[in-house]
Amino acid sequence: MHTETPRFEGKVALVTGGSSGIGAATARRLLDEGAQVVITGRDGDRLDAAVREFDSGDRVLAIPGDVAHIADLDSLVARIRHRHNRIDVLFANAGTAAFVPTAEITEDDFDRVVAINFKGVFFTVQKALPLMPENSAIVVTSSWAVHRGVPAAALYSATKAATGNLARSLAAELAPRRIRVNAISPGYIETPSYLADVSAAAQAAAVSTVAAGRLGTSADIAATVAFLASDQASYVNGQDIVVDGGLIAAVPGTMV
Template identity: 50%
Template sequence: MSNSLEGKVAVVTGGSTGIGLGIAKRFVSEGATVVITGRRRAELDAAVAEIGEKASSVQADVSVLSDLDALYAEVSKRHGRIDVLVANAGGGSLAKLGEITEEHFDRTFAINVKGVLFTVQKALPLMKQGGSIIVTGSTTSIMGTEAFSVYSGTKAAIRNFVRSWILDLKGSGIRVNVLSPGPIDTPALRGVADQAPGLLEHFSAVVPLGRIGDPDETGKVAVFLASDASSFVNGAELFVDGGLAQV
């Protein structure tokens, strides 16, 4: 432990499970105070107990703007600022072209695109010079994936958000980067795998490192992007994918 985030206040949306939980745990291990969000109270309570005493939670759905307002009001009340924001909440499910419904499209874009946009925009008044925003992307932003076009489209959209936002934030001293995981062993991936038997084995076969990743491995990279070690990294997309998107 290097305590590279000592004294920093971080907000991690979708922090109760999977990648978000892995990031939150790593942040606390590096000295940060972390506020996590999620839609389910029981999972939030369990996550806070797992992360430790420097963690707290606010129940919120990032696709509901009033929930985001309540989140940031609470963060302001508790801590007065945000040093690191991880816009991580998201999700998706399989649907082939020809089978995509309006409800499927609206739900996925509401969380992954609308939710990310307003998670970031509404946090800005609490962020100052030296702040770091990390948006969770995906290898699907640059790869074709069968039956996953809607989810993939959302991740391509937020990748361009970040390219544009660094221009909007010029002079603010706030950095924005994308952390794009490949296949990571999370409840979300296993939920998709339930719809596609053999998916996890397939990923292990095609990832050059020969395995899927662990949430803690995304957490380690998030610490880098959150810390002063990446002080001149801005607008980048850093893949945590064992090489999958690079071949």
């Protein structure tokens, strides 16, 4: 009987925003496919809870930290260097939502969202690169909202557009090192934060605009990230992969 080697056997993956939702689901997927995984996030208790849920022994390492703080990123990378001395897969996923009318956004709001959603992604990549060998892969989280105008999302969408553009630029810059860089743009995803922040009526309204007829799951996104990070996607580079159940490209039959 032929048994395929897991796609990430012998690989080391770093997942930011890895304590819940899309980040946790992706960490789980990479662990299931053989990777050694490092997760990071601001809440140490949630990180510890995620590690217990993974139940993967010493194949997962949780390191608390805030991607908006360069010192935390330096500490994160130093610990990964000490533990593994390499990063084969980087999923720069940490982010924050900010759906506020433009007229109501304060300078503090602006600085916070930009610091997490763009500065954090940029410097996560910069700090990780010295540990990334040839044939490694980077995936950054963008959003479906960069492809359509969304009310009260100007700041959020702008930062997510920046991460998507960063992926394209880095794909070109890192090509000589044979490091691939792609973005993923999730649609409406049934994460704990989405379910907590969005009313049942608003969720139903969102589903009505999705051709697939349902919200996406974190597992849907994790499967796509795992593909982009794997050798199966060796010719996929500089792309923004939209995973939204047809939200942007297709009109649901109920709306025709």
